[in-house]
Each structure stands twice: as C-alpha cells, then as structure tokens.
Amino acid sequence: MPQSPAVPRTPAADPDAGRPAAGRTGAARRTELAAFLRSRRARVTPEDVGMPPGLRRRTPGLRREEVAQLAGVGVTWYTWLEQGRPINASVQVLDAVARVLLLDATEREHLYRLAGIPFVREPEADTDTVGEETQGILDALDPLPAAIYNARYDVRATNATYRAMWPMTSIVERWERNVLYKLFTVPACCQTFVNSADELPWMVAQVRRSYGRHVGEPAWESFIQLMVESSATFAQLWASGDVAAPGKRIKTFQHQAVGVVTLSSMSLSIDGMAEHRYVVYTPVSEEDRRRIETLRSFTDPVVGCSEHGRKLSVILADREGGDASRKSKERDPSASSADMPRSLTRGATGN
Structure with a gap:
C-alpha cells in the first residue's frame, strides 16, 4: 500500500527563536542563576540566619520573602530573579543576597558570573599576594620606610620602619588596612598628614584612574x-x-614625639603582581633621617594626638580583650554588646 507523503511538522514555539546568540546565552545564564539561587536557598534554615523555625514549612530552607527581607530587597524583585527574568542586579544587592544565603567565596564568584557581573577573586590573606622573596626585598629597604600597595591603596605588606612610623597599619582588621580609609576617617586632631590638602585630591584621582579598569567588580564597588x-x-x-x-611625590608628616618628617615617595611596579607596587619613602633632609631613626627606637610609641593618643601596648591589650569578648559573645549570645571591642581607627597610615 503506497505511503502518504510526509507532512512537515510545525515546530513547537521556541521563545528564543530569532534571538541573537548573545540573547540566548543570556537567557541560559539567567535560567542557571535561578536554579542556583533556589538550591542555595533550600539549604539555609531559619536557625542559620537567626530566625525562629516556625510551625509549618512546606519546603526546606528559607522562603523567598524571608531572603528578600533579610537582604533588604523587594519580594517581587527577588522572585523575578529566581524565576530567571531579565532584570538587572547590582553589586550591592548581590552582596546582600550572597550574605543571606551564606555563600562561600567560590559560590559567590559563581553567583556574580551567572548574573553577568565582573568578578575578581580577592586574596584570602596578604600572604597569598606577597611571597617571601617580595617581602624580603621590602625588608632589605630598611631603614627606608616601604610598603606594598595595590591600586586601591590597600596595604599588603610593610617593613619595620614603615610600621615604626605608622604602627596601626599592621594591627587593625585587614579591611581597615587601607591608606585612603585611614586618611579620610581619622579625626583631624590625630591626622599626621601635614600637606593633605595637596596630596589627598591627587590620591583620589589616582584611584579613580585605576577604578576605570574595575567598574562593576564587587570589591571595588564596595570599597568606593x-x-x-x-x-x-x-x-x-x-x-x-x-x-x-602615580609618580614621585613629596609628603610631610607630623609625629607628636619627633615633629615634622618630610619624605619623597617613589612607586615601583612589581613583576608578577598586577596593579601592586612598592612605595618607598626617602627622607628629604638629614634631619628627617634622624627623626625617623628616633621613631625606630621607640618600643612603645604613642599613637594619635596629645588628647586622644594611647600607647601602642594599651591599644594591643584592648584589642586582645576585645577579641576575647567577641569569642565569649559567640559562645554566649546573651553577652552585652557593651563588651564588644571599640573600632581602632585612630592613627593614620602612610601613603
């Protein structure tokens, strides 16, 4: 029996038909993002984020509205994000969502890539960036004060003379080890930078130039x-x-114990460490050199101005006590918030 001629099938509706390849890629990435968010939400319990468990929960993990509330975003917006709709997510919002979902560094990187936002993994510690050989060169520059900065003026490593001039550099929390943060947040009376009116605008302009290569990166956006x-x-x-x-600059500092010290700063790039540089400070005069030697001789310097200054040993003791209080609070949530350590922000760093 003769067969009927084949009838062409009508293809099923394809929502991506006619889209450019980039559009289809974006749609696939949003679908993956939605699935990833749902899977991460399912593994976080209310107890994990300090919420009561509730009586009846039909699904494991947090509800969408709970994630939205904790992250400070709209429920509708977050729902659309989990549904893979084409909406824009800012760095700040993704940071908040990542925090609520307890994402680790690898998961956070995955989240940003799926959202189409540039991501550069930040080193877990300064030792991940500065190796023994690089630190050795820094130490060999003594008695000249020297440090390694990145493009944001994060202080990655220092030598002994640098620490003698600006001791707070090495004892504050890692996120505070930033020259600009110190210079712009230290009280005016504790400020050691004499010619800041000339130098600060130049430093900000230098960071702005570097920022042009990192627009949209979470670490940079959070810092700004x-x-x-x-x-x-x-x-x-x-x-x-x-x-x-960047370039050669003249910087003047006022130290309570020795008076004014004027230094010439020079930036030197480092092979194998993109956007990191040695910054070496050379005394302008013999008197400046003698004053640096005097600072190096102090075993317990006073940090800060005559009114707010405290000995370094006292600051370190307070810090150790604060760490102990924090650990105690982690063991006992009922501990008073008054036991938490004070922010150690006095005493500007070098620049």
Whole structure:
C-alpha cells in the first residue's frame, strides 16, 4: 500500500527563536542563576540566619520573602530573579543576597558570573599576594620606610620602619588596612598628614584612574561605597571625576614625639603582581633621617594626638580583650554588646 507523503511538522514555539546568540546565552545564564539561587536557598534554615523555625514549612530552607527581607530587597524583585527574568542586579544587592544565603567565596564568584557581573577573586590573606622573596626585598629597604600597595591603596605588606612610623597599619582588621580609609576617617586632631590638602585630591584621582579598569567588580564597588559613605570630603573629590597617574611625590608628616618628617615617595611596579607596587619613602633632609631613626627606637610609641593618643601596648591589650569578648559573645549570645571591642581607627597610615 503506497505511503502518504510526509507532512512537515510545525515546530513547537521556541521563545528564543530569532534571538541573537548573545540573547540566548543570556537567557541560559539567567535560567542557571535561578536554579542556583533556589538550591542555595533550600539549604539555609531559619536557625542559620537567626530566625525562629516556625510551625509549618512546606519546603526546606528559607522562603523567598524571608531572603528578600533579610537582604533588604523587594519580594517581587527577588522572585523575578529566581524565576530567571531579565532584570538587572547590582553589586550591592548581590552582596546582600550572597550574605543571606551564606555563600562561600567560590559560590559567590559563581553567583556574580551567572548574573553577568565582573568578578575578581580577592586574596584570602596578604600572604597569598606577597611571597617571601617580595617581602624580603621590602625588608632589605630598611631603614627606608616601604610598603606594598595595590591600586586601591590597600596595604599588603610593610617593613619595620614603615610600621615604626605608622604602627596601626599592621594591627587593625585587614579591611581597615587601607591608606585612603585611614586618611579620610581619622579625626583631624590625630591626622599626621601635614600637606593633605595637596596630596589627598591627587590620591583620589589616582584611584579613580585605576577604578576605570574595575567598574562593576564587587570589591571595588564596595570599597568606593564605603569611602563615599564614610567621608563627605572623599565623596566630593570622587564626584569631581579627576584622574591622575602615580609618580614621585613629596609628603610631610607630623609625629607628636619627633615633629615634622618630610619624605619623597617613589612607586615601583612589581613583576608578577598586577596593579601592586612598592612605595618607598626617602627622607628629604638629614634631619628627617634622624627623626625617623628616633621613631625606630621607640618600643612603645604613642599613637594619635596629645588628647586622644594611647600607647601602642594599651591599644594591643584592648584589642586582645576585645577579641576575647567577641569569642565569649559567640559562645554566649546573651553577652552585652557593651563588651564588644571599640573600632581602632585612630592613627593614620602612610601613603
């Protein structure tokens, strides 16, 4: 029996038909993002984020509205994100969602890539960035003060003379080891930078130039947001849009114990460490050199101005006590918040 000629089938509706390849890739990435968020939400219990468990929960983990509430975003927006809709997610919002979902570094990186936001993994510790050989060169520069900065002015490593001049550099929390943060948030009376009116605008302009290569990266966006919120002066300088390149500068500092020290700073790039540089400070005069030697001789210097200054040993003791209180509070949530350590923000770093 003869067969009927084949009838062409009508293809099923394809929502991506006719889209450019980039559009289809974006849709696939959003679908993967939605699945990833749902899977991470399912593994976080209310107890994990300090919420009561509730009586009846039909699904494991947190509810969408709970994630939205804890992250400070709209429930509808977060629902659309989990549904893979084409919406924009900012760095700040993704940071908040990642925090609520307890994402580790690898998961956070995956989240940003799926959301189409540039991500650069930050080193877990300064030792991950600065190796023994690089640190050895830094130490060999003594008695010249020297440090390694990245493009944001994070202090990655220092030598002994640098620490003698700016001891707080090595004892504050890692996120505070940033020259700009110190210079813009230290009280005016504790400020050691004499010619800051000339140098600070140039430093901000230099960071702005580097920022152009990192727009959208979480670490950079978080840093700029912190600085703008912490200092009206920084916010004004940042809004100016000025850019500048690194180079030789003259910087003057006032130390309570020895008086004014004037230094010439020079930046030197480091092979194999992108956007990191040695910054070496050379005394301008023999008197400046003698004053640095005097600072190096102090075993327990006073940090800060005559009114707020405290001996370094007292600051370290307070810090150790604060760490002990924090650990105690972690063991006993009922501990008073008054036991928590004070922020150690006095005493500017070098620059």
